[in-house]
Amino acid sequence: MKHLLSIDDLTVDDVTQLFATAAEMHDVQHRSVKKLPALRGRTVINLFFEDSTRTRSSFEIAGKWLSADVINISAKGSSASKGESLRDTVLTVTAMGVDGLVVRHAASGAAQQISEWVDVAVVNAGDGTHEHPTQALLDAYTLSRRLGSLEDRHVVIVGDLTHSRVFRSNVKLLHKLGARVTVVAPPTLMPSGVGAWSAQAGFTTSWDLDEVLPSADAVMMLRVQRERMQGGFFPTPREYTIGYGLTRDRLAQLKPDTPICHPGPMNRGLEIAPEAADAAASMVLDQVSSGVAIRMAVLYHLLAGEENA
Amino acid sequence: MTAIVVRAATLPTGERADLLLDDGMLQAVGSVDVPAGAEVVDADGLVALPGLVDLHTHLREPGREDAETVLTGSRAAAAGGYTAVLAMANTNPVTDTAEAAERVHDLGRAAGLVDVQPVGAVTRGLAGEELAELGLMARSRARVRVFSDDGRCVADPLIMRRALEYVKTFGGVVSQHAQDPALAGPQACCHEGELSGQLGLPGWPGVAEEVIVARDVMLARHTGSRVHIAHVSTAGSVEVIRWARQQGIAVTAEVTPHHLLLTTDLLSGYDPTFKVNPPLRPEEDVLALREALRDGTIDAVATDHAPHARHDKEHAFVDAAFGMLGLETALAAVRTAVPELAWADLARVMSFAPARIAGLEGQGRPIAAGEPANLVLVDPEARVTVDRDESLSLSRNNPWHGRQLSGAVVATYLRGQRTHG
Numbered sequence: 001m002k003h004l005l006s007i008d009d010l011t012v013d014d015v016t017q018l019f020a021t022a023a024e025m026h027d028v029q030h031r032s033v034k035k036l037p038a039l040r041g042r043t044v045i046n047l048f049f050e051d052s053t054r055t056r057s058s059f060e061i062a063g064k065w066l067s068a069d070v071i072n073i074s075a076k077g078s079s080a081s082k083g084e085s086l087r088d089t090v091l092t093v094t095a096m097g098v099d100g101l102v103v104r105h106a107a108s109g110a111a112q113q114i115s116e117w118v119d120v121a122v123v124n125a126g127d128g129t130h131e132h133p134t135q136a137l138l139d140a141y142t143l144s145r146r147l148g149s150l151e152d153r154h155v156v157i158v159g160d161l162t163h164s165r166v167f168r169s170n171v172k173l174l175h176k177l178g179a180r181v182t183v184v185a186p187p188t189l190m191p192s193g194v195g196a197w198s199a200q201a202g203f204t205t206s207w208d209l210d211e212v213l214p215s216a217d218a219v220m221m222l223r224v225q226r227e228r229m230q231g232g233f234f235p236t237p238r239e240y241t242i243g244y245g246l247t248r249d250r251l252a253q254l255k256p257d258t259p260i261c262h263p264g265p266m267n268r269g270l271e272i273a274p275e276a277a278d279a280a281a282s283m284v285l286d287q288v289s290s291g292v293a294i295r296m297a298v299l300y301h302l303l304a305g306e307e308n309a
Numbered sequence: 310m311t312a313i314v315v316r317a318a319t320l321p322t323g324e325r326a327d328l329l330l331d332d333g334m335l336q337a338v339g340s341v342d343v344p345a346g347a348e349v350v351d352a353d354g355l356v357a358l359p360g361l362v363d364l365h366t367h368l369r370e371p372g373r374e375d376a377e378t379v380l381t382g383s384r385a386a387a388a389g390g391y392t393a394v395l396a397m398a399n400t401n402p403v404t405d406t407a408e409a410a411e412r413v414h415d416l417g418r419a420a421g422l423v424d425v426q427p428v429g430a431v432t433r434g435l436a437g438e439e440l441a442e443l444g445l446m447a448r449s450r451a452r453v454r455v456f457s458d459d460g461r462c463v464a465d466p467l468i469m470r471r472a473l474e475y476v477k478t479f480g481g482v483v484s485q486h487a488q489d490p491a492l493a494g495p496q497a498c499c500h501e502g503e504l505s506g507q508l509g510l511p512g513w514p515g516v517a518e519e520v521i522v523a524r525d526v527m528l529a530r531h532t533g534s535r536v537h538i539a540h541v542s543t544a545g546s547v548e549v550i551r552w553a554r555q556q557g558i559a560v561t562a563e564v565t566p567h568h569l570l571l572t573t574d575l576l577s578g579y580d581p582t583f584k585v586n587p588p589l590r591p592e593e594d595v596l597a598l599r600e601a602l603r604d605g606t607i608d609a610v611a612t613d614h615a616p617h618a619r620h621d622k623e624h625a626f627v628d629a630a631f632g633m634l635g636l637e638t639a640l641a642a643v644r645t646a647v648p649e650l651a652w653a654d655l656a657r658v659m660s661f662a663p664a665r666i667a668g669l670e671g672q673g674r675p676i677a678a679g680e681p682a683n684l685v686l687v688d689p690e691a692r693v694t695v696d697r698d699e700s701l702s703l704s705r706n707n708p709w710h711g712r713q714l715s716g717a718v719v720a721t722y723l724r725g726q727r728t729h730g
Contacts (some may be wrong), residue, residue, distance in 0.1 A: 087623035107625030108509040109579030128627070129509035168509060192512060193503025 003115045003122040004298055006131050007172040015176065019141050021297035022290070028065060029292060038304050039068035042099040046072045046125070047090070049105040054264060054288070055125050055135075059102045062295035068099075068303070086110065087117050094118045100303050103127070108165075121302040129163045135263055136169035138294040140177055142287050143218050146259050151178035156212050158184045158244055159222025159271055160233070162191050166222060166263045175202045182212045186243065188233045209244055213253045220261040221246050221272045237270055246276045259283045312336075313725065314343050318352035318686065320676055321359075321652040328357065330682040333724035338678050352686055355719055358656050360392025360683030362663040362672050364484070364563050365459070365539060365611035366636065368394075368425070370416060372401030377616035377703050379416035379425055382636070384701040385614070386423045387728035389636040390685035390718040393424040393664065393672040394614075398435070399460040405430035405441035407449035414451035422728045426669060429453040431463050431472050431483055438465075440472060447479040454668040457484035459539055460586070460631075462521055464490050469525060473534035480668060482561075484537040485525050487546065488587065492517035498627045500573040500588040508576065510626065513588060515543035522546045526553035526560050537666055538562040540613050542587040544597035551606045561666050563611035564598050566635055566642035567708060571595075575708075581622045581629030582708050585615070599647050603654070608662040612639045616704030633708045638695060640687065641714035648715070671724075682725035691717035 001014060010018075028034055044063045046056050056072060063070035075089060094101065100121040103111045108128030115122040126132040144150055155174050161167045161183055174181045181203040183194075190205065191197070198205050206212050213219070224240065234240045241247065246260065251273065254260075260272075260282045268274050277284060312331035319325050320338075327341035343349055363386065369377040377385075379396070386394045396413050398404035404413060410427040417425020429446040433439050435458045446453035456476060463469045463485060472483050493513040499505050501512025522538055526549060529536040538550060541562045553560045567585065572592050575583040583589060601607040615632025622629050635642075640659065643650070650658070664673020674680040693714055697707035720730030 085620040085623040086625050086628070088620070105625060107627045110625040112579050113625060127509075128625075129511075131509070162506075163509075165509060168507070191506030191509075192501045192514070193506040196503045197507055 001301060004133055004302065005111050005115055005122065005124045007133050007136055007169050007176070012176055015137070015173070018137060018294065018297045018301060019144065021300055022141055022293040025293040025296040026290070029289060034065050035067060036065060037067050038300055039063065039066040042068045042303050043097065044068045044070050044100040044102060044299065044303070045093055045098045046070065046102045047075060047093055048073065049075045049110070050126070051076060052104050052126070055104060058288070058291045059125060059295050062292050062299055066296055066299055068299065086113070090114050090117055094120055100299065123298060123302065126165055128165065130165050131169045132165040133169050134291070134295055134298055135166050136173040137298070138287055138291040139170055139220065139261055139263070140173050141294055142261065142283050142290045143259060145290070146283065147217060149178070150174065152180060153217040154180045154182065154215050155218045155220065156182050156184060156216040157220045157222065158209060158246070160189045160224050160228055161185045161222070162189050163225060163228065164222050170220065171201065171203050182206055184209045184212060184244065186234055209250065210253065213250055214255070216254060216258055218259045218261065219246065219254065223263065223265060224267055224271050241270055245270060246272045248273050248275045251276050251279065257281050261287055263287065312344050312347040313350060314341055314347050315350045315352045315357065315684070315686070318355055318357035320357055321656040328676070328684070330684070330722060330725040333682055335676065335678055335680050335682045338676060350720070354688070354690070356652055356687045356689050357676060358390070358652065358685045358687060359660040359674060359676055360672065360685055360721065360723065361390045361640065361659045362667065362669060363391050363394040363612050363614070363636065363639070364455070364609055364663045364667060365613045366394040366396055367399070367615045367632065368396045369400065369616055371412070373618070375703070376618045379413065380420040381701060381703045382614070382616070383417065383420040383422035383425060385636040387721045387723070388701050388718060389638065390640050390687065390721050391423050391636060392683040392721065392723045393426060393669055395426050395428050395455055395667055397459045398428050398430040398457060403430050403434050404428065405433050407442065407445040407451070410446045410451035410453050411449050423723060424669070424672060426667060427451050427453055428459070428484065429456045431456045431458045432468060435461050437461060437463060437468060440468070440475065443472070443475055443481065444479065447481060454479070454481050455484050455537070456481055457486065457539065459484065459486045462486050462488045462490060466524060466528065470528050470532060473528055473532040473536060477532070477534050482535045482537050482666065484539045485521065486539050487518045487521035487525065488513065489517045489520050492520065496627055498584060499576050500590050502573065502591060504573055504576060508579070510576070515545050515590065515594065518543050518587060519545040519549060522549045526550070526558050529560055530556065530558045535559040535561070540565050540568065540587055540611065541598065541607060542568050542590050542594060544594045547597050547601040547606055551601070554606065561608045562606070563609045563663070564602055564607045565611060565613045566639045566646065567633060569595065569598055569602065569646035570642055571708060579626045581624065581626055582633065582706055584626060584629055584631055585633050586631040602647060602658060603650065608658065609666060610639065610643050610658050611663065612636050616702050617706045619705060622706050633706050634700065634702055634704060636702070637700060638709045638714060640718060641693060641716045642709065644716045645714045682722055684722040686719045686730070688717045688719050691715070693717050
């Protein structure tokens, strides 16, 4: 594994190994001295072309606990608008002498394109509406800590699928791990061509949340971006919540202790009711702490090199 | 001017003949005695076609001379077997006045390799709001007959109606880039379908093209004017055009070589080389376009040659420039895509029909005595692997790089002068 650009880059064995490493890293999180020497002398740049607090901090902590030098570069706005090509921006940053790039970009495919221009490890920290592989890894890792094997578990993903990189990475990874996945959204928020895609990628689609919820072993609510509310994708936030939100009433339809995930930031009252967000079965904060462990595992596997393997 | 005898060329009809080129004209076709001092070109095994005519070229001058100039674009055109190209109006400044059109026309004459015929903008500055000086461009030295806001759709139905009505007076035609901007969305960068859903790229549905084609054929019927649909890319557009022709509506249409051969799955690696507008479509559209070209529903092949500086393609996929090179590879790409097209059909779709649509005199004429000596000699057996670095274009955004295509242009003649080979 040279880069982590997409869940497609990972075999089931890779995932198993990452989860095992993450479990060890998880223990470090609870020590008073949270520092491993694994990446001492290595430099990781968080190259963020799009704002992100949580993902950037999570990668930053992960790198620092592994003793890497971590530098955050915020390059917001497309480089096109600044008159510099993306390739030039990336080559400039890389020429400083870095070992790994953690890239977040508003454009789908950016991480892959960048990986073709540089010879250092590239981690995709979210590319447009394409993928967010470490989010999917941390989601699956969180769920597997709660549920054990995900084999044949029914995971329901609800929300703005069209614009969700979390959905795209999750549906691939959960399928790899043997879970049965149902994705739920109104037709206006379903990705184009999802019918053919789902048939081939082994997930099912539904417009009816109430029909699928009772059989769910886990529920993953996706954030509805503010700008979608003006985009005519659904008539009003109220109608969205009634149709697709994890409301108090729907919470009652779930099997007891069904884990509830949300990648954050949450729109309380829109896609998720406070009662669901704060429920005992809510995994939201576990996801955040698992996120650090997973990102430590990813950086470790990509950057620790042969001598530490 | 030295007379040239082209020996034993195969004509589109399949007959073999010698051709005598002198004084800019084809003086004789058949069995020719070589006049004293004439140059003899052995064309045994080569096919002679009438010089190709491209309805749709971007030459980038004025404004982006780093990507292409009239001269370098003319060289690429001649290398592709073209003797005339229509230069699209989306330069900077836009070709929306007589003076701008004459400038492009004159640059073309100065280059002297192909007839460069400017296309005039339909609306001022391509802004889609008010008509450009269509009549003055038509009356200018450049004799503009084709008008297009290519790169943008003339989206306002009333502006489109007025443009269609107005160009009738001088036999003009509006070439429409059919794409409803509301349905396509500002960030659309590829075909909307299963792959765009997976890649997370905002797409254009085929219907964004089809609704404009449908609207414009109805406007053409209503106004009794002629409309031309640029770079048709979907099966649905083909159906609408086929219907319109059956109704006797004056609609013509073109298809690009890349839409006849390349499919949307090339985008799976996010390579902006394959980012083009209209986008590459799935196989079923490609098959429908080939069928439409064979049965005459689509009249012409046009390249949409769109050179871009390297750095304008080295952005994230959604930010990269639209377009790909096409002049040098067009004939071979079409032969590769639709090998069943006979030479006579190729002459029709790449020379006669585009010249007729554009109203170009002295282009797209049959290979016969008394006609202008615009010719291209093609080696039908050649198999060429395209190397983007061998291009005469200033740009390298070549989607054919590394592909093997069948047929090679050996020589091109414009009014008896060799312009390539």
